[in-house]
Amino acid sequence: MKNKILPFILLFLTTFVWGQKITFYIKYSEQLAVFVFMQNLSENYPENVFKTEFEKSKYNNETYKNLISKFDKLALDYSYQFEEFPYASKTPMQTRDILKKNLIETDNLNDFKLRSVGIVPNNILNELTVYISKLTPIYRELIYQPNKEKFEQQLKEITDYSQQHQIQSYFETGLTFYNSSWDQSIPFEIAFYPLPNSDYFTAQAFYNNFISAIQTNLRDYKDLFSVMLHETYHIIYNEQSLEVKTQIDESFKKSRSKYSNYAYLLLNEVLATALGNGYVYENLNGKPETNSWYFHQYIDLMARKIYPLVKEYIAEKKSIDKNFVDQYINLYETNFPNWINEPENIMTYRYVISENEIDFSTLRKKFRYRSIEENDTEISVNSMAKMKKMPLTKVIIVSKNNQQKLSIIKKEFSELKNWKSTPDKEFVYKILLEDKSQLIIINQKKSPLEKLLESLK
Incomplete structure (x- = not known):
């Protein structure tokens, strides 16, 4: 039993939001990990640890390179807009993200295929499952098995850290601040997978999922969770009702400031940064992050300027409103008047x-x-x-x-x-x-x- 590869390791957390029980799951999804592994082997991807391990292995031959090439050519990307919402206020539906969601939430490829029928053409879906099946043993041998012991210990530590620091409460904070909501019947699923020989982790959130490749030597989890909450806040912002999004949109559109449009375009990323990299990190660390909060200077600088106001709204359990928007625009205009020309x-x-x-x-x-x-x-x-x-x-x-x-x-x-x-x-x-x-x-x-x-x- 010691060397048996489990299809996933499942640990769970729960929280109460607005009196409703919201379930958080932390897990390892092998199906998702293999899918990401294949993506990273593509010729279109830059050099990365997965590609390095594959290229120096015995599997770096024409058979598997041809398989990876075929995977890379699969038509997996379709999307549609939510036309009734203000432009760019709601993320378009992306089929690749739905496929990843289904990989996380199913236990085997047959269930994944049944769940995913209709998202992409059936022949494409069939080919995808074949490629995942063929690359799974290779992924296990090259990536998971050598890092299994460290990764499973990390997964346990991450879950313990979440419980000790009541990470779920930050989700509730986001719901209140954004004036958003969450259906109690929908669990929030968090999938991690190992990233060997690396000094960074990755992060992406969509629908009711957060996914992250974590370096195998990671031991300090406050950065991981502040980034995780950053990405989660994008989801909460995305789930604002049409009424709330329309009110926010009108507050920006009716502003007399010539800076309001570009301030609005920056809003989503600025708020997620102020909340995740600012508020969450400060609470987990005991003091604010002194290094850069975000790699893009405009988002980083504006997030820092709006942070005191964000903290004030959180402390008073207030939701973003016209007054917040007006102060946000004023901070943008006063501190960064040249930005609309840069x-x-x-x-x-x-x-x-x-x-x-x-x-x-x-x-x-x-x-x-x-x-x-x-x-x-x-x-x-x-x-x-x-x-x-x-x-x-x-x-x-x-x-x-x-x-x-x-x-x-x-x-x-x-x-x-x-x-x-x-x-x-x-x-x-x-x-x-x-x-x-x-x-x-x-x-x-x-x-x-x-x-x-x-x-x-």
Whole structure:
């Protein structure tokens, strides 16, 4: 029995939220671990510990490399928007995340397949289960078995830590602060898996799940749980009712501040950081984190500025409201007035129209961090009508029939009525629109886009 690999190890925690019993499960899901293992073996993934272990093993041969290549080509990614909600206030449904959810919540691949029928085409689902089945023994041999003893001890320690520090109470704090709710019949499932030879852990949350690969030498769990709660707060924010989200949206839209739109686009990540990396970490550690809370400077700095107000609302058991939004916008405007003109900030949320698809890749290389990206390859009345509906930075790159295309753009944006363009000359023009988003027009003739982007100030 000592060497037997169990399909999962299950430990559970419970809490009471608003008088309702919410169940938290901490577990190891082998099915999920193998799925993530296969993802990391893809040629499209950067170098990582899973790929390193595989490449130096006897399984690094044409048979398995071909299998991984086939897995990588599976059409697993479909999505739909929740159209009735304010734009970007609710995460779109993602089929890959639902598949991962089902891998966590089922005990074998047959149950997973039955649960997942209809999410992707059946032939794709069948192939996926075959690939997981074939890679499972390899994952066990290369990753799980060598780290089994350490990982299972970690799983026990993590559960003990959760109980001792009443981690579930922070979930309740989030529900109150966000004015959100949770159905007591839906358990919150947390799945960990080992990450050997690493000095970091990963984190992702979706639906009623949090997943994390943890380094096998991890012993201090306050960082792990502050990040876990950070990701969980995204879920709680996502589960706000249509009424609450509409009220918040209106509070930002009706603000007279020209900074309100970009402050709003930053809100979700800022609040999760202030709550998870600020409030949760401070409570677990006994004092605030002095290092960076978030790797992106705009989120990190704004989270620190809003943190005192967040703590005040938590202490008074108040939910986010118009007063909170107004103070948030004022802090943004007062402390960071230049942000709405800084390319690294405004290009995080962008809608790009270009007739050259390679331009999208160029922009991704130049502005690697992006939260929302929409793309279109047609400069037309219809494409700009769609663009104008979204509160994102609007980038239009003109490289063909410049005079005609610039004329169309000018007619579609009332703010350009007095603008005099020079179709025969290269330029980069930026203007703040009435919806408080930036419009950037790039007129390209001979220079590469990279060079033109350097002039964007």
